[in-house]
Amino acid sequence: MNLRPFKFLFFLFLAQLVHAQNIGNISGVVKNDKNEALVGATVTVVKVQTEALIKAAFTDANGAFEFEKLPLDSCKVTVSFVGMNKYVSELLVLRDTQRSLVLPTIVLAENANTLNEVKVTAKKMFVEQRIDRTVINPDALIGNAGVTSLEVLEKAPGVMVDVNGNISLKGKGGVVVFIDDKPTYLAAADLAGYLRSIPSGTIETIEIMTNPPAKYDAAGNAGVINIKLKKNIAKGFNGSLNLAYGQGRFMRTNNSLTFNYRINKFNFFSNLSINQNNSYQDLTIWRRYFTPTGELASSFTQNSYIRPESGGNNLKLGFDFYATKKTTLGFVVSGFRNPSVRHLTNNAQVNNEQNVLLGLVEAENPTNILFKNGSINFNLTHQLKVKGSEISANIDNIAYNSDVSQVLTNSNLQPDRTFLNQSILESFLPSRIHIKAAKIDFVTPIAAGGRFETGVKSSVVRTENIADFFDVKGQNRVPNYEFSNNFEYDENINAAYVNYSRDFKKLSVQAGLRLENTNIEGNQLGNKLTKDSTFSRRYNSLFPTFYLAYRFDSTATHQMAFSIGRRIDRPNYKDLNPFTYPIDKFTYYGGNPFLQPTFAFNVQLSHTYKNFLTTALEYSRADNVITETNEQRGNIYYGRPGNLAKQIAYGISINGTFTPFKWWTIQVYTAVMNNSFESIVYGQILDESRPYWVLMPTNQFQINNKWSAELAGNYQSRVLSGQFLVIPIWSMRAGVSKKIWGDKGTIKLNVSDLLYTNQIGGDIRNIANSSANWYSYLDTRVATFSFSYRFNKGQNLRVRPSGSSDTEQKRVKA
Secondary structure (H helix, E strand, O other), X not given: OOOHHHHHHHHHHHHHHHOOOOEEEEEEEEEEOOOOEOOOOEEEEEEOOOOOEEEEEEOOOOOEEEEEEEEOOEEXXXXXXXXXXXXXXXXXXXXXXXXXXXXXXXXXXXXXXXXXXXXXXXXOOOEEEOOOOEEEOHHHOXXXXXXXXXXXXXXXXXXXXXXXXXXXXXXXXXXXXXEOOEEOOEOHHHHHHHHHOOEHHHEEEEEEEOOOOOOOOOEOOOEEEEEEEXXXXXXXXXXXXXXXXXXXXXXXXXXXXXEEEEEOOEEEEEEEEEEEEEOOEEEEEEXXXXXXXXXXXXXXXXXXXXXXXXXXXXXXXXXXXXXXXXXXXXXXXEEEEEEEEEEEEEEEEEEEOOOOEEEEEEEEOOEEXXXXXXXXXXXXXXXXXXXXXXXXXXXXXXXXXXXXXXXXXXXXXXXXXXXXXXXXEEEEEEEEEEEEEEEEEEEEEEHHHEEEEEEEEEEEEEEEEEEEEEEEEOOEEEEOOOOOEEEEEEEEEEEEEEEEEEEXXXXXXXXXXXXXXXXXXXXXXXOOOOOOEEEEEEEEEEEEEEEEEEXXXXXXXXXXXXXXXXXXXXXXXXXXXXXXXEEEOOEEEEOOOOOOOEEEEEEEEEEEEOOOEEEEEEEEEEEEEEEEEEXXXXXXXXXXXXEEEEEEEEEEEEEEEEEEEOOEEEEEEEXXXXXXXXXXXXXXXXXXXXXXXXXXXEEEEEOOOOEEEEEEEXXXXXXXXXXXXXOOEEEEEXXXXXXXXXXXXXXXXXXXXXXXXXXXXXXXXXXXXXEEEEEEEEOOOOEEEEEEEEEOOOOOOXXXXXOOOOOHHHHEOO
């Protein structure tokens, strides 16, 4: 085992212990004139001469606040709260002889003259940049009203979502998606279906991390996307209601209700959503087959019309119990029930080398899917005697059940449409996944203003996938052992991490190291045609992370940041299943038990100007990249996950927010990246490098206090991804919004893909003696009307994270 990263962390930690710096602390408590703690009051520390901001924070559940790592200097403390008079302290001085100040209780009085007149409005920025992540505020865009979380991700800077719901980040696959700091454990179509069942109205923020800290699981070679749902934990009864109806060619509706009730030492919270999303895909595929000498042998054209009708029902219930001032216990139960139906019709024709029609194939493949999930989480947070020290624990028990039934009917016709024969293949595909995970985290301040974190985690995953296929002949159903199989998979991952961070006067440093131990076993049970097969793997991996931020001046006009980290992308559970199944008569898809994990290094260097313009240089190298691969055998296309030897991605991105006028705000993300791949794919050499360009401008117009409008768009040039080369796509969207009912309600109307240009297609290359390309028409132009209403009353508290299952759910493929 390489101990160099451990040595680096040890010497860095030791250096901070012996190198005392000029830093101090200020703490206090804020109450109202009824002697009640004010929760969520804004507290700032400012310089005396210039009133420049030094630090800011919110008061906690007890009305308390604390600032650490303050420079030894003169300052003042200000406290503000809606409807209360502002508090400004007298001159405070931190010096060597008095490094810690505890202020007397601060009492804010109600401002009777302005309480009924003043309306405080805070406009959220769509994008916020932090040292280790980019934070997206979906509510900042009108175009995000009434849509699904997957559609919200499509508008996030650097995120791309393809027609099948596969998510990539800055041109790289292998993205892990979290919900409330817990992984979804889902992959590809299942993850897309789940995200389509989460309405945008339930999302608080989206965090994008290309180099997550060591506290997070190392899974996801491209990074982590963490979707945080709304959780209001104010005193009394509070919540919000979101209703939306959209109409494209087909309808969709996304509705949600969030509420909480906090009384005494208990806080109860809930999130409910009911959705229905109907759409279509009109897909045409062209394939050409060649002789070994390169002459055209035959061609194939297939049109598939796919009509998915996806329902979604999600429920989350939980409570926090504030047992003492230092101890909080939590319990969360959640689940979803997502029924869906997919209607698919195929029409294919086969031509000879002279383009003469040889035959026709017509197919139908109706599919019924019921995808269910249930999870239970227990969590505990305890503040230790040492100020700023905290220990937390999480236990998760999660189950996924998927039941799929389909009937594939193929009819063969002569060129004149004379019926030849027909085959019917029925299938029943139940899948069960059970996940148990537990973790403990500890954080404490250490000498000289540093912060030390450490923790351990263990997860156990058990999956069972059954595929029962039957050939139907008249009234008889005969088992089809070519496709039938039973696959069992067990996985255990154990992890431990350490993380150290410290803020100097102009410099911020964070370094971490994570160790993960992986143990997997797979077992495909045989049948009359197929023998049993098993595989097992065990390996240990180290994942270092390092962040550095430098502020050139006290006002942070110019900031530089650097980050580097190592990541892993493990195969999805079902992808390791060696069995193959038919999508249609000419296309089969299967798993790959020989898949190796992807390992990647991600590096970023960025510059931020006045917190509104960030320019970043990025580089990434990934080995054994897991991606879809394709090969041709006879007249059948086989698709399966495979490893590409190497991918290198690099480029520059710019993210900025500009205000030409008070009523006009422009948010722009643009990037020029280069993707290159090197590998041997089924005997074919893949060695190609291509640049691509992304542009995502958003114009926001504040017409008056009630009305606002939005005009936005996106453009993506041709993109290389393994064997796939995707054509350029672009779109425009527009929306208007009006506040009603004393600004507690909002109605919005937005239209996506105004010119119906967001249609995707491309080429599939590097296939022996064959070429292929495709084009899809999608239901992308949708007019959505939404209504939201919030009934907020009380004082916001700090949201506590819960969940120990940090990556396992992302890899479920039911």
